[in-house]
Amino acid sequence: MPHPLVSQEMIAAYQRDGAVLVKGLFKDHVEALRAGVARNMEAPGPYAAENLKQGERGRFFDDYCNWQRIPEFAAVIENSDVAEVAADLMGAERVQLFH
Numbered sequence: 104m105p106h107p108l109v110s111q112e113m114i115a116a117y118q119r120d121g122a123v124l125v126k127g128l129f130k131d132h133v134e135a136l137r138a139g140v141a142r143n144m145e146a147p148g149p150y151a152a153e154n155l156k157q158g159e160r161g162r163f164f165d166d167y168c169n170w171q172r173i174p175e176f177a178a179v180i181e182n183s184d185v186a187e188v189a190a191d192l193m194g195a196e197r198v199q200l201f202h
Contacts, residue, residue, distance in 0.1 A: 105191040106184055117192040125188055132179045139175030148172065 105114065108125050117123040129136060143151075143166055151166035170176040179185075186198040 106188050108184070109188055109191045114192055114194070118194070123192060125192075128185060128188060129179065129183060132183055135175045135179050139173045139179070142173055142175065143169055 113123045148169050154163040190198045
């Protein structure tokens, strides 16, 4: 039986398309994620980039591979249902985190 946020239709869509929206997965972790993003932007990692062309307005910041170095991100990954949901979508028995 899949996680309550995951339907058979979502599993089929993920298998077909490689992506699916799981509404509510991080609803209890918004403040932690907000704090993690602030920490990340204050101290970008080695893959960070500001992707704004000259003359454009706004900001487009991206950075990746940070979940292990940003404590808020690590806590959300370790304390949320994301691994269970990912396993359901991929048809795996479990998802293993590597530290």
